[in-house]
Amino acid sequence: MGTSWVQLSETLTGRAKEKRIPLMGQFELTSRCNLQCKMCYVNNSASDIQAISRERSAKEWIQLAEDAGRAGMLYLLLTGGEVFLRQDFREIYGEISLMGFNTHIYTNGTLITPEIASWLGQRPPSQIEISLYGMSPDTYGKVSGFTWGYERALRGIDLLRSQGINLKLRMTLVQGNIHDSERFAEFAQERGLEFGYVKYISPRREGCNTYPEAERLSPELLAEFEMNLDKHFGFEEPKQFEHFALGKALDASPFDEWNVESCDPFYCTAGKCSFWSTWDGKLTPCSLLDSPAAFPFENGFLKAWSALQALCSSIPVCGKCSECPLLQECWTCPARLKNETGFFDKPAPYLCELAQRIHGNLKAAQKL
Amino acid sequence: MKIKEGFMLREIADSWVVVPVGKRVVEFNGLISLSESGALLWQKLENGAAEEDLLKSMLHEYEIEEDAALADIRDFIRTLDEKGLFE
Numbered sequence: 001m002g003t004s005w006v007q008l009s010e011t012l013t014g015r016a017k018e019k020r021i022p023l024m025g026q027f028e029l030t031s032r033c034n035l036q037c038k039m040c041y042v043n044n045s046a047s048d049i050q051a052i053s054r055e056r057s058a059k060e061w062i063q064l065a066e067d068a069g070r071a072g073m074l075y076l077l078l079t080g081g082e083v084f085l086r087q088d089f090r091e092i093y094g095e096i097s098l099m100g101f102n103t104h105i106y107t108n109g110t111l112i113t114p115e116i117a118s119w120l121g122q123r124p125p126s127q128i129e130i131s132l133y134g135m136s137p138d139t140y141g142k143v144s145g146f147t148w149g150y151e152r153a154l155r156g157i158d159l160l161r162s163q164g165i166n167l168k169l170r171m172t173l174v175q176g177n178i179h180d181s182e183r184f185a186e187f188a189q190e191r192g193l194e195f196g197y198v199k200y201i202s203p204r205r206e207g208c209n210t211y212p213e214a215e216r217l218s219p220e221l222l223a224e225f226e227m228n229l230d231k232h233f234g235f236e237e238p239k240q241f242e243h244f245a246l247g248k249a250l251d252a253s254p255f256d257e258w259n260v261e262s263c264d265p266f267y268c269t270a271g272k273c274s275f276w277s278t279w280d281g282k283l284t285p286c287s288l289l290d291s292p293a294a295f296p297f298e299n300g301f302l303k304a305w306s307a308l309q310a311l312c313s314s315i316p317v318c319g320k321c322s323e324c325p326l327l328q329e330c331w332t333c334p335a336r337l338k339n340e341t342g343f344f345d346k347p348a349p350y351l352c353e354l355a356q357r358i359h360g361n362l363k364a365a366q367k368l
Numbered sequence: 369m370k371i372k373e374g375f376m377l378r379e380i381a382d383s384w385v386v387v388p389v390g391k392r393v394v395e396f397n398g399l400i401s402l403s404e405s406g407a408l409l410w411q412k413l414e415n416g417a418a419e420e421d422l423l424k425s426m427l428h429e430y431e432i433e434e435d436a437a438l439a440d441i442r443d444f445i446r447t448l449d450e451k452g453l454f455e
Contacts, residue, residue: 008385008401015381023381074380074387074399100376100387102399124393166397 012074016273021072022305024274026287027064029092030055030081031279035108036145037133039174039215041205041288041339042279046085054280058088060297062095064277067301069099076101078125081279084111090119097123104129109156110149117156121163129168130157131198134176135183143176143215161191172198173225174215181225182234199226200331202288203339219350223357227365264313265334265344271312275305283308288335318345329362330355369445370416370455377402377410386410395452405430409444413454419445 016023031044032051044051056064065076076096083089084107097103103125109132120128132153134140141147160167169188171181181197188195201216217225225232266272270285277283282293283304292311294304321332324347332351340348374392378385384407386400402410408429409422417425419441426437448454 005398008383008399012381012383012385015383019381021381072380074378074385098389100378100389102387121394123390124397126393126397164394 013269013273016072017269020309021273022068022275023072024075024077024269025065025068025073026077026079026274026276027061028079028081028277028279028287029061029083029089030086032085033080033082033108034085034110034146035082035133035149036210037143037172038145038210039143039172039201039212040210041202041212042081043210044081046082051279055086056279056281056297058086058091060281061092064296064301065096065099065101067296069101071302071305074102075104077104077106079106082108082111084116093125094123097125102126106131107156108133108144108149108153109160110152112156112159114159117159117163117165120160120165124163124165127166127168128160129170130160131170131172132184132187133172135180135187139177139180143172143174157191157193161193167193169193169195170197171195172201173217173222174201175217175221176215178217178221178225178232181232185233185235200336202336205288205290205339213350219353219357223354223361226358227361265315265317266312268333270335271308275308285312286335288339316345318347320347321345324355326352326355326359329358369413369418371410371413371448371453372455375400375414375453377407377414379407384410405440406444409441413448 012023015021028042030051031042032046032048033040033043034046036045037043065073078093078096083105086092093105105125105128107128107130109130130153132140133143134150137147137150140150140153157167157169169184171177171184173181185195199222201212203212204210216222266285268286274286275283276286276289277296278290278293281295281297282290283296284290284293285308292308292315294307294311296304299307315334318332318334318337321327321330321337324330330351331354332348334344336351337346337348338344340350372392374388374390376387376389378387384402384404386402388396388398405426408425412422412425419438422441423434423437426432426441427434430437
C-alpha cells in the first residue's frame with residue numbers, strides 16, 4: 001500500500017493505454033448553462049427546449065456509468081454545460097457516487113445552494129472544480145454575460161468549503177479577465193484552495209451563440225503570459241502551476257512519448273484509455289471533438305468503445321506538424337487542428353504563431 | 369477485525385484498487401493500491417476475519433512459510449489500522 005497517488009495513476013494509465021481499457025470517462029451531462037460565456041465551446045441556453053429534448057435521461061447516464069465501470073473506468077468527470085441545471089442531477093450523481101469511481105465535477109458554482117452543498121457533503125466527489133470568470137461583478141459579467149454570477153459563484157465556493165469538500169478553482173483566460181489573474185491567485189490562496197487555469201480556448205465545437213476566437217488571447221499575449229506566470233499570478237518566488245486543458249488533451253512535454261512512425265494521431269490518452277460522452281449521446285475521443293463518434297446508448301458501451309478506437313486510428317496525422325522543428329513548443333493536437341482549420345491534418349495559424357512566440361520567448365530568455 | 373463500510377475493491381488494468389464511496393470520501397479521499405495478496409486479505413476483512421482466518425487463507429492460496437505469511441498479515445493489519453480503516 002506504499003504506492004503514491006501519482007505512481008498509481010501513472011501505472012494504471014500506462015497499462016490502460018496499452019490494453020485499451022477505458023480508465024477515464026468524461027460525461028457531459030448537458031450542453032445548457034445558466035451563464036453565456038462567449039468563449040465556451042458548448043453552450044446552449046438554460047431553457048433551450050430543443051437541447052433539453054435531446055439530452056440523455058438519468059437512467060441512461062447511470063447505465064452508461066455501470067457499463068463503463070465494468071469495462072474498467074475508474075476516473076469519472078461529470079461536466080456540462082452546467083451540471084446543476086439538470087433537475088435530475090441528484091438522481092444521476094446519487095447512483096454514480098456509489099459505484100466505485102474517483103469522481104470529479106466541473107461547475108461554475110452559481111447554482112450551489114445550502115441544501116445542495118449539504119447534500120453533496122454527504123456523498124462528496126473526490127473533487128469539485130469551479131470555474132471563475134472574473135474577480136469582480138464587472139469582469140465576471142463581461143465574460144459570462146451576468147454580473148450577478150460573481151457573488152453567486154463566491155457563495156457557492158464558500159458553501160462547498162463549509163462542507164469540507166475538496167475544491168479546486170480554475171480560471172479560463174480570455175481578453176476580458178486576464179487583468180484579474182493576480183487577484184484570482186490571491187483569492188484561491190486566501191481560501192487555501194488549489195488553482196489552475198485554462199490556457200487554450202478552442203473554436204466552438206458545435207453550433208451555439210459563441211465566438212471563442214474573438215475572446216481568446218492573441219498568440220503574442222498568451223505566449224507572454226505563459227512565460228511570466230509568476231508575475232501574472234503575483235508570486236515573488238517561482239511556483240509550479242497545474243495547467244488545465246480542456247478534455248485533458250494537453251500535458252507538459254506531450255511529445256516525449258509520441259511516436260510519429262506509429263501513425264497514432266493522438267499523443268494523449270484520447271481514444272486509448274479515455275473517452276468523452278457528449279450531452280446528446282456520442283462517444284468521442286475528447287471534449288473538443290464531435291467526430292469521430294460512436295454511439296454507446298444505441299449500441300452498448302463496449303461496442304461503442306471498440307468502434308471509437310478504430311475510428312481514432314483512422315484520423316490522419318498532420319505531416320507538416322510532425323516534421324516541424326517547433327513541435328516541442330507547439331500545442332498542436334488533432335482535435336485542435338480540426339476545430340481551428342476544419343481538418344485533422346492541416347496546420348492551424350493560431351497554433352503555429354503561438355509556437356513561434358513561445359519559441360522566441362524561450363530563446364530570448366536563453367532557456368533553449 | 370472488520371473493514372468499515374463504504375469501500376469498494378476493484379480490479380482495474382491488472383491492479384487491485386480500493387475506492388471510497390459515498391460518505392466515506394469525507395474521511396478518506398483517495399485510492400488504495402493493493403497487491404494480489406493484499407486484495408485477498410481485504411476481501412476476507414470486508415466480512416470480518418480473525419488473524420488465524422487470514423493466515424489460513426494465505427497458506428491455502430500461496431506457497432509461503434507460515435512465519436513469513438504471519439509477518440505479512442500483521443504488517444498489513446497494522447497499516448490498515450493506522451489509516452483508521454477498521455470498524
